[in-house]
Amino acid sequence: MTKETNFGGKEFLLGFQHLFAMFGATVLVPMLTGLNPLVALFAAGIGTLLFHLVTKGKVPVFLGSSFAFIGGVAAVTGIGTEAGVTKEGIAMAGGGIICAGILYLILALLAKLVGVDRIKSFFPPIVTGPIIMVIGLSLVPVAIGLAPGLGARGNWWVASFVVLVIIGVMLFTKGFFKLVPILIGIAAGYVLCIILKVTGGPDLVNLDIVAKADWFSFNQIFRGEFFILPKFEWTAIMLIAPIAIVTFVEHIGDITTNGNVVGKNFLEDPGLHRTLLGDGLATIFAGFIGGPANTTYSENTGVLAVTKNYNPATLRLAAVFAIVLSLVGKFGAIIQTIPGPVMGGVSIILFGIIASVGLRTISQAELDFAHSRNLIIVAPILGLGLGISSMGGIPIGNVTLSGLFIAAIVGIILNKVLPKDI
Secondary structure (H helix, E strand, O other): OOOOOOOOHHHHHHHHHHHHHHHHHHHHHHHHHOOOHHHHHHHHHHHHHHHHHHOOOOOOOOEEEOHHHHHHHHHHHOOOOOOOOOHHHHHHHHHHHHHHHHHHHHHHHHHHHHOHHHHHOOOOHHHHHHHHHHHHHHOHHHHHHHOOOOOOOOHHHHHHHHHHHHHHHHHHOOOHHHHOHHHHHHHHHHHHHHHHHHOOOOOOOOOHHHHHOOOEOHHHHHOOOOOOOOOOOHHHHHHHHHHHHHHHHHHHHHHHHHHHHHOOOOHHHHHHHHHHHHHHHHHHHHHHHOOOOEEEOHHHHHHHHHHOOOOHHHHHHHHHHHHHHHOEHHHHHHHHOOOHHHHHHHHHHHHHHHHHHHHHHHHHOOOOOOOHHHHHHHHHHHHHHHHHHHOOOEEEOOEEEOHHHHHHHHHHHHHHHOOOOO
């Protein structure tokens, strides 16, 4: 790994490339959950710098918005519901995200004390696979809530058009276009909505927001309208914090993959405890300002593999670019004008893919469901996770336990107590 920190034109271009690699996913998560995309970019930039500080600048990663938290955060903010997103909902989501970050810190301490292998034994594919499926499938109502937009029947055609464009790009294009099917789907849906507006169809694009927005976000920051401070509420915490169990396993996979690309074992140096600590601090910071939970991005690991440039300083440069871009108010306003039916169509694809990742996790582990033990573990995770999620959780006093939380606890316990030979 190169140690250079002097930047020329090549390094700046590489930094921009890393910025573009993470950009689509990082702004998409807040768009799907009702959070501010500009705050998400700011949190990603600062979070990446925090990560590099904690890991001694050795690991070339970028931290961006985590897709795993979409369901929990969306349930708290209220996006896709009749009431819509509220400032209080965003504040409560921030409290839940902070608690998820604290759980990261606890896992980091455990990794330091007992070792990686012992911790991973609690989260084998037979547990994490169905939990990921629960996350994806429980998000479907959010996608359906976004798809009809203002309730007009024709909006379903917009959502369907977006779905078809994304599928077409994924199946029939090559090169760069195949890497950004979601962004192409959003752009195509946006253009369709503008055409419909001009030709007298549904008015789904409100460009007045862009006209009224400041060029830069400094005024919003000083007026207290940019960052939203957290509010800690037990129901929100129970919905969001347990997701860190899933992202913990993803984190190990991402850091392992990153190390394989670079040719180093980052689980040993700087150590899993440090990388988890970096993720945790970045997520806690994001929660404090109203941003989504952060996680390591495999998109940027892909850029490392293509460019063969493993200089961590390049990733830090990309983080600075993200912070600067987050302060452009007009840019954030344009993102806010993307119509609900467009995001609904995108969500239908994305949430289905998340559930499919759970299936892939089970498939790659080559689990044999002829064994009763595997069925006994998976069945209650799916049944409790989806069933309890559909009824909004189980209230216990002032706390509402989410389906994901209960499913994760049940799955972990069953995997540990059931005999291996049944």
